[in-house]
Amino acid sequence: MEFKERTAAVQVQEYLEFLIHFKKVSELPSQREISEKLQVSRNAVKHALDRLKNEGQIQAKERTGIISNRKIDINMLGMDSMTTELKNKTVKIKHLATTIEKMPGRLKDFFNAPEGLVIKIARIRFVKDIPLTYEITYFNQTDFTRLANIDFTNKSLYEVLEKEYQIKPTYGRESICCFLADKKIGSLLQVKKGTPLYQVNSFNYQDDDFPIESTTQYLLGNKFKYHFNANNIYDYQED
Template identity: 25%
Template sequence: MDVLEAKINKRIPIPLYYQLKELLREHIRNNEVGDPIPTEQQLCQHFGISRPTVRQAISGLVAEGYLQRSKGKGTFIAQPKINQDFLQVLESFNREMRDKGLTPATRVLAKETTVVDEDNISMHLKLPRGASVIYLRRLRFVNNSPLVLVNTFLPLDRLPNLNGHDLERESLYELIEHEHGLSIARAERTLEAVVGEEEDAQLLQIDPGSAVQYIETVTYLTDGSPIEFSQAWYRGDMARFTFELTKKRV
């Protein structure tokens, strides 16, 4: 249904902006990514409502990721954000994306043996400065669009055969477990909102200063020792994250 074929009921106690927002949501479901929605003026005239009311409805859908504004061009249906479950479930990136019906890909930007030279890496991997680690820098794609840039550090002494593998096609977690006989138990992740720096933004194909979700991960084996420390920068316009909370029982 086209939104300009719908009606708003001004007699019921439901805010006009909310009614319009839900009608626009239905319009989005029935149209394609990249299609424009009617202009603010068209919506005002059709529904007989004020411009601030129209803007409130549209702004809500922009904030939720359903619409995107293009200066001087209008407002368009946005590419749906990818819902990331990995704050709850520890799973490989490729498998999670395929389970969602998406096509993942990885480009390895760097793979080398180096030494621990930062306190942050030393602390999370419980290694002294100067210890040898494998450093990976990967750009990961979904449906040909860059989604996340990841720096990963792994203890070389626990993963001596890793450098010989093609990490554009093979799963890091599967190599840790199957190639090296180690068992991954859990991970700790922290999430914060940051802005994209110039080099990272260029790789992610976003404007410098755009919203980025920064996530640090420390992955642990069943013996309690850390096996991976990673830093990931997710495009804020493509990803969202799900949290599941349970009530603490006293």
């Protein structure tokens, strides 16, 4: 197998990503400082900065210089709501619609309901008027009838569940994949069709294996990152 050395531009990009995501630096060094530190040309620095800018990881501001756009870090194995995950952000939630629909085929086994209806709640989350996530949540209509009449603007679903039903999800499963924005979702998230997004499908339960809700989220790929911590991945087994 043949290995190729990293180009100067790649070295610069890796160095800047290290500063952004591990050192948590808000203001990056100047192009001259980067060039001198890494002993690379200014063209290599410019090329790396252009790539990071196109990926949404940095932005250039007058009188401020180059500043980082740190991604929102989500714990894959956590059971916190998205509202809790974003607790340090000024988040606004826009409730788009609540509808009663026929049980989707993919949710029949989850809700253990071959027939029946679901409550479908669609929402968008904003930070500083910039859309971050588009979310569609499904509840079994038989179990959560009152949710159909609630306006979820700037409300946490989990907090409403606790208040209305004294219930809270305690475990679940998730799948994460890449999704290219279609015309509808691109319009809602204010991005071009074909923009890379995370598509996160979650299925959440109470301790007694009672299925509570299933959510599909579309998140901007340049605004979020996912992580999980495991002490011994070799002993991991899925229940």
